[in-house]
Amino acid sequence: MDSINRLASQRGVVIFSKSSCCMCYAVKILFHELRVDPMVHEIDLDPAEGREIEKTLLRMGYSTPVPAVFIGGKLVGSTNEVMSLHLSGSLVQMLKPYQTIS
Numbered sequence: 870m871d872s873i874n875r876l877a878s879q880r881g882v883v884i885f886s887k888s889s890c891c892m893c894y895a896v897k898i899l900f901h902e903l904r905v906d907p908m909v910h911e912i913d914l915d916p917a918e919g920r921e922i923e924k925t926l927l928r929m930g931y932s933t934p935v936p937a938v939f940i941g942g943k944l945v946g947s948t949n950e951v952m953s954l955h956l957s958g959s960l961v962q963m964l965k966p967y968q969t970i971s
Contacts, residue, residue: 871927872918877939881967882907885922885937888914893936899925899951903961904968907938941966 877883882900886893888911912919912935926934931947938945940963941950945951954960 870925870929873922873929874942876908876910876922878942880908881941882964883939884909885926885935885939886911887935890935892933896936896938896948896951899955900964903911903965904962904970906967906969940967 873885876885880906882905884893884897884900884907886897897907897909912922923934926937929934929937929944933947936947936951938947938951945954945963951952951960954963
């Protein structure tokens with residue numbers, strides 16, 4: 870869990886993802902459309918550490934380990950939580966400090 874917390878606090882928005890996951894892709898596209906450049910950790914590209922990260926994310930209580938979205942170092946959740954926040958308008962407010970000016 871320490872490694873996840875360390876990685877999640879390296880940047881304002883961090884996404885743990887798998888390169889072949891369509892839901893991960895959708896979340897990454899959403900963040901880019903909201904003008905946020907998240908730090909993305911593709912856990913399938915680092916087999917040794919990736920498996921450990923995946924196990925830890927599962928222990929954190931989610932049935933699917935990816936995407937796991939952290940904002941401000943805190944776990945927001947996976948696709949369902951992110952999309953629910955977006956539909957309610959809360960996600961944009963959470964992301965304001967991390968948006969790039971375009």
